[in-house]
Amino acid sequence: MFQRAIKTVFPKLMLAAVIAASCGSALANKADDTLNVAFDAAPATLDGYKESDRPGLSLVRLLYTGLIQKDQKTGKFEPALASSFKFIDDKTMEFTLRPNVKFHDGSTLTVDDVIYTLNLVSSKAYNARYQNTVSWIAGADKLSDNTFRIRMKTPFPLALEMLSENLPIYPKAYYEGDVSKMGIKPVGTGPYRLASSQPGSRYVFERFADYFGKKPAINRIVVHILPDSNTQYAELMGGSLDWIWRLPPDAAKRLATKKNVVVKSESILRIRYIDINPAYQDGKSPLANLKVRQAMNHAIDREAIRKALVGGASKVINTACNPLQFGCSTDVQSYSYDPKKAKELLTEAGYAKGFSIDLVVATPPRSIFEAIAANLATVGIKANLIEQQYGTAVSAWREGRVPLMTATWGSYGIADVALSTSNFFNGGADDLVKNPQVAQLLKSADTSIDRDFRAKQYAAALKIIAAQAYWVPLWNLSLNSAQSSSLNFDIDSDEFPRFYKASWK
Structure with a gap:
């Protein structure tokens, strides 16, 4: 991910x-x-459906083009390989292919290439690296020499996001019979x-x-x-x-x-957070108490830590998503740095003398969490920092063996809360809260193509998540680069x- x-x-x-x-x-x-x-690090492959890290996927974007293209500044979707596109119904999109598009080997892009690619990479046999990019596709059908349709298994509001750069189109004649060439001798339209x-x-x-x-x-x-x-x-x-x-x-x-040299810092979709497990120890840990979770939020001086140890274009966030994403409502309860309030809440919860709890750190640097632990200690919460590899930490989290976990989340580079908030609170493997009202709100938004409806559902879910202090949102990250x-x-x-x-x- x-x-x-x-x-x-x-x-x-x-x-x-x-x-x-x-x-x-x-x-x-x-x-x-x-x-x-x-x-x-070198890319594992130049096959965009098999590569996992951004360096390799960035190279794929040089070689291939999607059916549509997203303007990263405005968020608007525009034609690319497809000269036009439209929704026929909630589960069907129709496209007209742009004429006379050439592949790098000189062959001409056809509807058959599109049908071949989409049906191949969405098949179980192909086993695409990121299933969420292709698993929504029920099938692609040719209507004529220049038109085709994509059928969805269910209404999928992220279809446009996926069709923009995340679904490169391959030449059928070149790859058919030897799909390994996608990764080593790529031929695209990029x-x-x-x-x-x-x-x-x-x-x-x-x-x-x-x-x-x-x-x-x-x-x-x-x-x-x-x-x-x-x-x-x-x-x-x-x-x-x-x-x-x-x-x-x-x-x-x-x-x-x-x-x-010019150094630049870009605010990015990736966020850092502390995930709280209210069900830890069968709901008998301090984390089951709302006031304890609220106290933890008040105890951490997020802005001071961000400024000293993160810097760049990062910004403190108060909600369980990135404000750069569609549907990320910031009209939620926020928790200012207030150690006095935190102590009062702990006392009201029956933990005047504090308590000790493990905090699993899945992504470094450790210095950030030493600062967070120091903040928590001032109100009586002793956080035992346990560093683990991300995969190990996530497995333990999903099994309910972790009370607190901190990591980063990039939403697969998709600017939509369906791949942030919904990942953690819609009843899936990473959701240990299992709040049925929140899960229903998110699921209804995740399966609608009505943007206004989706925004309202997400806003309602985010209000509950913040009020119940299921997370400690920290900040979005920034990416530093240096160039001539x-x-x-x-x-x-x-x-x-x-x-x-x-x-x-």
């Missing part, structure tokens, strides 16, 4: 040494119209084609001359796999790289002091670097 641990803070002296040792201009690659970027690759080391993309849409400004993109942060920083400073990302706050601050001062480029809030939008100054 695209989960990724935040990097530990880069040692100050080592980073200072790297920056001091670096020299030259970060303008070297503008002259040959080649954008050099670095990731710290703005760039894969010119060459050294898997695990280097990927070279060239602008596709026959791309049907707006041509990218930069001719060539070279993606380098450099696991060592020191090397990335040095090569950016020396001009061998034009762009790097996922910088820890300390590194971002120091790189920002160099005149040929000659480059025009920004990361979108869904954490995808869309390099086809980049240009030189």
